Amino acid sequence: MAKPPATPPTATPPMLRRVNAGKLLSVLSNAGVMTGTGLIEATGMTRATVHAVCNDLISMGWVVELNAGRHDTSVGRPSRRFVFNSRAGYVLGLDIGAAKTTVLLTDLRGETIAKSVRSVSDVKEPGERTEIVHQAIVEALAEAKVSDTQVLAAGAGVAAPVDREGHILVDDEFWRRFDAGLPERLTKLHGWPVLLENDANLAVLGEQWRGAGRGVGDLAVLLAGERFGSGLMDSGRLLHGSRGGAGEMVFLKLVEGVGDTHGIARMAREQGTAAVADPTVETSLRTAGDDPVTAELVFAAAAAGDEVALGILQHIAARTARVIAMLGILFNPELVILGGAVAAAAGALLPDIDKHLAGFTSTPPRVAVSSLGDAIVSVGAVRHALNYVEQHALDLHLTCRPE
Incomplete structure (x- = not known):
């Protein structure tokens, strides 16, 4: 015999006060100075409730009242003004x-x-x-x-x-x-x-909050430095998987044309080093002398027109496009953001990535580079x-x- 549905908890005055406080604090924490009237419009609460809850939040330290003491809201008197205390902690x-x-x-x-x-x-x-x-x-x-x-x-x-x-x-x-x-x-x-x-996962939170992914609910961030790793968001919800493995890229070892999880920086460095080691290859990368070839050096040489460096980046772009296509096929994000230490230089790869993507999937996502750099x-x-x-x-x- 099926159990009857559980009776929902009774909405007691303390519970309602707590719910209202959370709602009001959420509004204030994402706004500047707000009047009581503005909070009424934003929350749908009555004037008495807004002022009572604000008084509670002021006493707790979460909210500051500007021009405290001028509380009379009768006609001709200024409204109370409240602001979130961003230094409350x-x-x-x-x-x-x-x-x-x-x-x-x-x-x-x-x-x-x-x-x-x-x-x-x-x-x-x-x-x-x-x-x-x-x-x-x-x-x-x-x-x-x-x-x-x-x-x-x-x-x-x-x-x-x-x-x-x-x-x-x-x-x-x-x-x-x-x-x-x-x-x-x-x-x-x-x-x-x-x-x-x-x-x-944190990278995708950061991008949606303060990066190129603001306002995008279906979002992927591809950390692409030494190793590929992705953070995934579906309709604004972070994806974890049963053991936290959603977005892990070990499967790339099975993908034709990719073969491993090596990221953009590692591929640029290794291919640049191999080119320098070959005495038959003419490239400005060799001017580094005994210094190791870095990804930054490869990108700079490509920007200066070095043919070998340009070829390396073209190969990396084609390979990265396959990785992005896999994300597009499996998760169908609206936007994929390239992030990590390579983000500043990765913009040079975007034209070739976009060119290859259309041939790999019928649902190619938009691709952008992170503006957050290594702070992502x-x-x-x-x-x-x-x-x-x-x-x-x-x-x-x-x-x-x-x-």
């Missing part, structure tokens, strides 16, 4: 990469207050990486004169699949480098929650932390109060 965005760690400290509107970068290229043990992340955090907080008690949350990105509970998938040797109990250790050291996420993951980590703060705002204790 701070969040951190951590990009924990294979070569370096970047820490952004921002206010609650995502404006950067301090930044710290540390190299981790020589790190062998996961525990060493965690210690360097800790040191970078301490440096950023000290620069801004912000204490741990003022930080509300940190978002952290790693180059490994992360499930919905924040656990790293360690099936791959490269991914195991990041499995060091980092969230638990940082929380123990600093006191605030650390929200672990895959770096490409740390910006997304900030957005991840801000999402947490917005969802839990009424349960957080604020130590920052407006003057």
